[in-house]
Amino acid sequence: MALENQENQLIKKTFYETFMEADEKNPVRVLGEAFLAGHKDGAADISIIRFVQGEVYFHNKDYEAAIFKWENVHNDLEPWAKKNIADCFYELGQLSTAEEIYKSIDTESSVLQSEVALQLFSLYIDQGRLEDADQVIKKAVSFNPDYPNVTDIARAFFEKHKDWKSAIELAVNEAIRTESHHWFDILKTYAKQGLTKIFEPHYFSKCLAVLYQVDQTRFEQMVEALWNGYKNERSYFSWLREFNHLFLNLDASREQSWKKLSTLYQEAYFELIDGKYLIKELEEIIPNILTNWLKIADYSHALFASAAVLAWSEKFPSSISPEVVNDAENLIFHSRNETDGLEYSLTLFDSIVKWAEAQHVDPGHRFRWIIRELVDFETHHLFVVGTSGNGKSAFINSVLGENILTAPTSSVIVFKGDDETEIRKISDEELTTFSSFQEFQEAVDRRLNKAFDNAIMEFSLPSPILQKNGLVLIDTPGFSDRNHIEGEALKYLHFADSLLFVLDANDPFTEKEQEILMQIREYAPNLPIHFLLNKIDEIYDEHEAAKIIEDTRSRVRAYVPEARVFAYSSRLRSRKQQNDLAEFLKNLNRQIAEDDRIEKILIFTRQLISHLLDKRAEMENSLADSIKWNEEMVTKLNGAIHQLTDLKEEKARIITRTFHKVLEEIRSDLSENIPRILRETSDMIREDSDFRKLHLELNDEMNRRVRAYVNDTVLPELYRSLQEWILTANDELNQCQSFLDEISDGFNAMYGExxxxxxxxxxxxxxxxxxxxxxxxxxxxxxxxxxxxxxxxQILLKSAGKLFGAFQQNHAMLYNKYKQFVENQDYLDVVESIVNKLLLQFELFEKSLERDISIFFRNPFAALNQTVEETKKEISEKEEELEKMRSNPEAYRDPLTLFEIKLRQYEWMTISAKGVLQV
Known part of the structure; x- marks a missing residue:
């Protein structure tokens, strides 16, 4: 104790007080006298006097005097003197000197070491050297964590600079070391702020184990804070693995209160099996979660926990220990069932539908319609069945007051009372409203539709008996000769609240009908069943009729003890019979139990899951078929492109050749007629012509006559020939269009659009x-x-004309020469020049014909090539989609399996409510 007191004095620099008397006020004088006495006594140790004098000088801010005194201390207090010297330089602002001295101190005193570390920490803070400050405070904590305030100083420093990693490490280490509520609460605060998620979950395992032994309430609070911090983080699964492995080995039980932790387990479990994860990600985690949840679940969560264990273990039998499964089986029938089963069931159905839509799989209108109808607790669904020939359709017609069912049906028909008549077909693919009664009859007539139609026909009509009694009649195809209901129609038994079995009074409750009844009871064991003894009017003897009724009632009650039997004639329209029937139907319409409807919703939810699994196979097959079909279409389209190319080239040859033929005919005419026209200009040569100018006149006349011939004869003939050519080309091109129309019709028929x-x-x-x-x-x-x-x-002739034309006696000679020249000239070069110039634009036009015909076919080529590219792209996309589906089937299958597990959990909860063990 004395040593601790001395160390405290050394820290505060008040060691000098040990030399003072109680009433002494002047330490300088007292210590001065002591120093003088010690100096005179050569054997005395005056170092201690120097040390305490230094303390007095320090408190009076005489730092130089203090340093001088402490530099001359050479006893056990020398390390403290060094530290005090460094303090002086610190106060003087000479921080580098102070730091150097602090670092040079060599001592075994843990107190002095801690004080030096804290001083260095303050010095580094003042210098802004945060990294050095961080290192020295961590070292101080590590060396002597029990030193007063060192951990608090460290925590404040870490928090101020948001060094949450160091702050959390400090809190964890101190919590484990001290087992102090204070440090556990600090760590919990960090966790609530979401700061602890920077650490991998296993970092907190030891801390949690210690806390469990210290304070289980705080343990639960800490787990909740850490759990919520890791939720939605990448390390969430790691947290679940680590914590559940830890908790599995702790002695927790439901006798303790674990309400928060139980809620966390429930939320986590439902989130994990919500279809977002693959089973391979969950199979390692879920069993421990369920095992731990069950062992702590309070009575408000015991139903969920036990149902979850049973559902998971059914799907994965060896994943949970038999002891846990047995515990769940015992617990489920002793748990409070305060859950809203309807809400949970509908939420499950909606979540499956949304998941399917996200997978681009249509869950179908039929299931949505069924669930919507089941939620209507004001309407009683009466399933009407019977073998062919028993008058089932006649009975339904008599109830409805209309002759609606006129032939054997191939569909399930739901008759509902409404103010207006409306007929709809509800299939998986679409909702269709029939525009006429005839259209409805054609859709349900079994003679026209041999196979059972899985769709539901919803027939709404004004029907007082249905509306008054809140009743819906469900008609199915009659039982076949094979003595069973159509397999698909059998599924709709779960839609019914009760069943009315129509019998023929002439031969009631045959062996065949007994077998069918047993089949119904096996498929829907809890469905109330009653009987209608039809055609009772055909039994003429009243006593015989009464006997048949009583005998039938006795026989059916051997199978269905609570069954009612109603005698009826579909042909009678008596008010009494109708009133009796209304009363009979009213008695069937018992109050609908919510649990029964929940059970039906779960049954159809299971059918939806099965439907979606089948859809997956259908999608794969459809994709494979689509790829193959599109590949065939690409081949056909390319074939059409080749055909079109050949057609274009053929038509280009034909049209160009016929045009060329027109030009050749014109060229031939011009070559034949222009020389004649030119020769005929000799008729203007006379003996009295002015031969000096005759060559000019002849040239002008020749040009005029050729021009007149071209404009008056050639061009009109050419125009006519071109019009005929255009008509021919039009026929050829129309043939092309007709051919292409046939091609497009063929392709569009294959495309269906x-x-x-x-x-x-x-x-x-x-x-x-x-x-x-x-x-x-x-x-x-x-x-x-x-x-x-x-x-x-010509030069000679023109020269002669000019030379001799002036002399009259030369005219006869010139006349003959000119005449001879004009009439005998072949004019080949002239004709060629004229024809070439005249036909130049037509030849240019001819050269453009191939381009024009290409333009004519441009749109079909573009459409075909674009369709080929689109089809190839579609093939590529579908191949990629198919490969993805086939390479990763669990991405689709696993979520449905998890939905099925959740469904089974709700089924167990429903079973527990009835208190009947079913497997």
């Missing part, structure tokens, strides 16, 4: 007509140098 339109561009013909008009509407022919060419003979 007007997807392909192969319309050619007939504006090409309009362009050709316009060009034909333009090219044949008249040409401005350039004047051709026909008679003025510089051939030797």
């Amino acid at each position: 007007d997807r392909l339109k192969l319309n050619c561009d007939f504006k090409v013909l309009d362009d050709w007509r316009r060009d034909a008009d333009r090219m044949t509407s008249g040409v401005q022919m350039e004047k051709v140098n026909i008679f003025l060419r510089r051939t030797p003979y």
